[in-house]
Amino acid sequence: MPADRSLKFERSNHALTFVRQFDATADQVYRAHTDANLIRKWLLGPPGWSMPECTHENRIGGKYRYVWAHSDEQGFGIGGTILDLKPGTRIVHTELFDGVDMGGETIVTTHFDEDGGVTTMRMCVIYDNPDVIEAALATGMTDGMQMSYENLDRLVAN
Amino acid sequence: MRPETLDATFAALADPTRRAILARLATGEATINELAEPFAMSQPAISKHVKVLERAGLVTRRIDAQRRPVRLEAEPMKAAASWIDDYRKFWERRFDALDAVLDEMKAEEKKSR
Known part of the structure; x- marks a missing residue:
């Protein structure tokens, strides 16, 4: 089976998870x-x-630390600390955007799982505060909006 | 989506201040003055951020006597959905680029074998 190159996206209270397959070994994707x-x-x-x-x-x-720059745009950066490494299998790191980001520091766990030359990567972004995830996703429209995940799911599905 | 639109969206959403501005606008329209208040930033700086958002089609400005309030272009919930969509697109493109890097790695390994 060739890799499914579409990006899957799951959401729960405290976490965002991206799932993606690659036509490569887990070791290569890890590297x-x-x-x-x-x-x-x-x-x-x-x-x-x-x-x-x-x-x-x-x-x-x-x-x-990763910093992006553009001649006409304001640049931005992300940085953090690597908390755990298991070569070919798992990376755990903290992630913090520069500036006044609403999300604060998140913990990102990335798993690599190889099966028959195809590697499935699961990248899970965990927030301390469940409100933060809604703010980050819904660009902060929490006050008075009473927007539920169900509403959002329906909208995204449409 | 045309690449230049995607570039503009990338720029618009990449910046935390711009995300915070969108969050503020989700609660209603606001002038540059009002938008500048919560930030330790000058009005021209906020104005520049709003221009980037305008270019990405995320906000518009209307003329109301002396005021020129900024508002979210799409209704807020729709904007949220499009935010997710853009965020996802960003990663989609990065991972598509990763496919190409992995192909290069595989070719190199074959050569050195």
Whole structure:
């Protein structure tokens, strides 16, 4: 079976999960996530964007920092600490956007699971506060909106 | 979606201040003045952020006597849905780029074998 290259997206109270398959071994997908030279190749944005900083200390307790820049736009950055590494299997890291981000620091766990040359990656973003996830998703429209996930699901489905 | 629209959306949503501005506008329209209040930022700086959002089609400005309030272009819930969609698209494109990097890695490994 070839890899399903569509991006699946699941949501629960405290977490967002992305699921994606790749036509590669778990070791290769893992390396593409932990080697700064490889990371830069695919994390770079649309044409016009550059990454003046792309560092990734590939060890537990190591830091990483990605910064995007554009000649006409304000740049932005993400950084954090690597909490756990299991080569070819799992990466756990903290993630914090620069500036006044509403989401605060999140914990991201990425699992790689290989089956017959296809690797399924599950990237789970966990928020401390369940309100945050709604704010992050719904661009903060929590006050008075009474918007439920069901409403949102219905809208997304339409 | 045309690539330039996607670029504009990428720029609009990538920035935390712009996300916070969208959050504020979800509760109703606001002037640049009002938008600048919660931030330690000048009005021209906020104005610049609003221009980026305008270009991405996320907000519009109307003329009301002396005021030029900013408002969410889509109704808020629809905007939320489109936010998710754009966020997802961002990752979709990055992972599509990752497919190409993995192909390169596989080719290199074959060569060195």
